Amino acid sequence: MATLHNNIERALARYKPGDLIFPIDFRGEGSEGAIKMALSRLTKEEKIQRLAHGIYVKPKKDPLFGIIYPSAEVIAEAIAKKEKVRIKPAGAYALHKLGLTTQVPTKLVYLTDGAPRQIKVGNTFIKFKATKPKKLATIGKISSLVIQALEDINTIKIDATSKERIKALLLKEDPKKLRHDLKLAPAKVNDYIVKLLKESTDDRMAKLNG
Numbered sequence: 001m002a003t004l005h006n007n008i009e010r011a012l013a014r015y016k017p018g019d020l021i022f023p024i025d026f027r028g029e030g031s032e033g034a035i036k037m038a039l040s041r042l043t044k045e046e047k048i049q050r051l052a053h054g055i056y057v058k059p060k061k062d063p064l065f066g067i068i069y070p071s072a073e074v075i076a077e078a079i080a081k082k083e084k085v086r087i088k089p090a091g092a093y094a095l096h097k098l099g100l101t102t103q104v105p106t107k108l109v110y111l112t113d114g115a116p117r118q119i120k121v122g123n124t125f126i127k128f129k130a131t132k133p134k135k136l137a138t139i140g141k142i143s144s145l146v147i148q149a150l151e152d153i154n155t156i157k158i159d160a161t162s163k164e165r166i167k168a169l170l171l172k173e174d175p176k177k178l179r180h181d182l183k184l185a186p187a188k189v190n191d192y193i194v195k196l197l198k199e200s201t202d203d204r205m206a207k208l209n210g
Helices: 002-012 032-044 072-083 091-098 141-151 160-170 175-182 187-198 204-209
Strands: 049-052 055-057 087-089 107-112 117-121 124-130
Touching: 002 032, 032 049, 049 117, 072 087, 072 107, 072 117, 072 124, 087 091, 087 141, 091 107, 091 141, 091 160, 141 160, 141 175, 141 187, 160 187, 175 187
Parallel strands: 107 124
Antiparallel strands: 049 055, 087 107, 117 124
């Protein structure tokens, strides 16, 4: 155990302050149980900090604010990268990322082709919701978010301000990517977006049909 502990501690010297640490990073150094015990011991020694089950961080300290923790979004993306799965923001979180709501969600919901689960980080929950590959096949940075956001809300109740905001966002999307993503969108979302863009003076509909 002492050798494993020392090996992991030496390996941590290569990590930068603020970097996330997962037990899988040290796979091959020992058994899963022994690695977790070593990380637990390093946590007690304050060499690392535990953020959630199986997720640690090398502390990043600011002289004024103290320890600065990575955001839940950064943690979610790191988990996806580590597990080699795809994730896309959904629901209220997608609305927030689009700027369609100022309310910061306490639960970040992501669609994923990985295992479904929920992780608590501080006061925030990260939820990975398993979905069909089709929902993860969108390619536009903006249109992907818009489609996921619209799928979870009643489009009939969208107010004029939000409607104009959605239209402005979609007009910034690459027409080819938007055309691709609309083919993957649910019928009600596709119809809403097409109708919305027809109201625009921009020639986006011509580009979509091209």
